[in-house]
Amino acid sequence: MNESPDTNGWEDQIGALLDGELTDEQAISLRAAAEHDPTLARAIDGAIELRQIMSKIPAEPAPRRLRKQLRQIPRQNRVVDRSGFLQLRWVMASATAAIAVTIAISQMWPQGPTDAQITQARQEFNLVLAYLARANRKTSNSIRLNIGHGFAGPVTKNTVRIISNQFGLDKE
Amino acid sequence: MSKKFRQWVKRYQDDAWSLARYLLKDASEAEDATQEAFIKLWNQREELDPERIKPWLLKVTRNVCLDRLRHRRLTPELETPEVHGPVADAQRDELGRWLKSAIANLEEPYRSLVVLRDMQQHSYEEVARITELNLSQVKVYLHRARKRLREQLSEIRP
Numbered sequence: 001m002n003e004s005p006d007t008n009g010w011e012d013q014i015g016a017l018l019d020g021e022l023t024d025e026q027a028i029s030l031r032a033a034a035e036h037d038p039t040l041a042r043a044i045d046g047a048i049e050l051r052q053i054m055s056k057i058p059a060e061p062a063p064r065r066l067r068k069q070l071r072q073i074p075r076q077n078r079v080v081d082r083s084g085f086l087q088l089r090w091v092m093a094s095a096t097a098a099i100a101v102t103i104a105i106s107q108m109w110p111q112g113p114t115d116a117q118i119t120q121a122r123q124e125f126n127l128v129l130a131y132l133a134r135a136n137r138k139t140s141n142s143i144r145l146n147i148g149h150g151f152a153g154p155v156t157k158n159t160v161r162i163i164s165n166q167f168g169l170d171k172e
Numbered sequence: 173m174s175k176k177f178r179q180w181v182k183r184y185q186d187d188a189w190s191l192a193r194y195l196l197k198d199a200s201e202a203e204d205a206t207q208e209a210f211i212k213l214w215n216q217r218e219e220l221d222p223e224r225i226k227p228w229l230l231k232v233t234r235n236v237c238l239d240r241l242r243h244r245r246l247t248p249e250l251e252t253p254e255v256h257g258p259v260a261d262a263q264r265d266e267l268g269r270w271l272k273s274a275i276a277n278l279e280e281p282y283r284s285l286v287v288l289r290d291m292q293q294h295s296y297e298e299v300a301r302i303t304e305l306n307l308s309q310v311k312v313y314l315h316r317a318r319k320r321l322r323e324q325l326s327e328i329r330p
Contacts, residue, residue: 042326046322
């Protein structure tokens with residue numbers, strides 16, 4: 001880069017003049033020096049003209065296609081909400097524990113449960129299934145949000161069908 | 173958070189795009205670089221100070237562009253067609269167009285500094301953060317860049 005020794009010492013001041021950072025005294029001193037130094041005067045004029053040209057260059061807005069792509073970034077890069085999944089896991093774990101307890105209790109009576117016990121067990125099962133249905137709704141909502149509608153239906157229906165078939169609840 | 177992100181996109185997309193455009197001199201590649209920077213912003217949004225999003229984003233945009241420029245040097249490619257001679261442009265009486273071309277032909281970090289400070293009007297402190305230079309380096313390099321542009325301007329307007 002060509003460094004002209006004539007204005008090197010003034011570059012700071014010229015920049016500060018354009019940025020409006022010179023004190024009145026400094027600005028007067030710079031202009032006074034320019035009156036006796038044609039090179040400095042040209043440098044100041046050139047800097048002012050350059051700044052004026054720059055200010056007239058219109059800002060180039062981002063293209064429409066790019067704007068659209070940028071708006072889509074959250075949807076395309078969304079990560080499944082882990083806290084929601086953890087809550088679902090707890091619901092699922094609770095439901096599984098309830099099923100296990102029910103099975104264990106039913107096996108504690110080898111002679112077979114009474115009618116009242118069977119009724120109670122069925123009520124508990126219904127409660128567990130209600131939990132599962134709720135958990136599945138949450139799961140399907142989460143999947144629908146993150147993946148799309150295509151996967152949401154089968155998860156809920158299949159899960160409920162499998163559980164219902166397992167315990168013969170769909171026949172009641 | 174995606175609402176916040178959309179606000180950031182709205183506020184900063186033009187600055188990021190314009191910086192990438194000047195640095196890469198290729199609209200399509202500038203789009204890719206801008207998108208890459210915003211994806212990084214989305215991925216790191218939780219860790220960032222909301223007050224410092226703009227300098228962070230422009231720093232990342234610049235770094236993405238510089239990486240691409242480095243890659244270009246390693247990969248043989250066709251010369252970019254946007255180089256205009258100052259005199260030729262001046263003859264067409266399009267000083268603004270000439271200046272854009274002259275800025276685009278500055279080397280780094282001069283180009284980034286002129287775009288960030290003189291075109292986009294960021295403060296010196298912000299420019300220093302974006303370019304990862306110290307304040308005095310920013311001022312010295314900027315003086316050199318402006319002086320070079322002035323010299324070119326005086327060539328076309330004696």
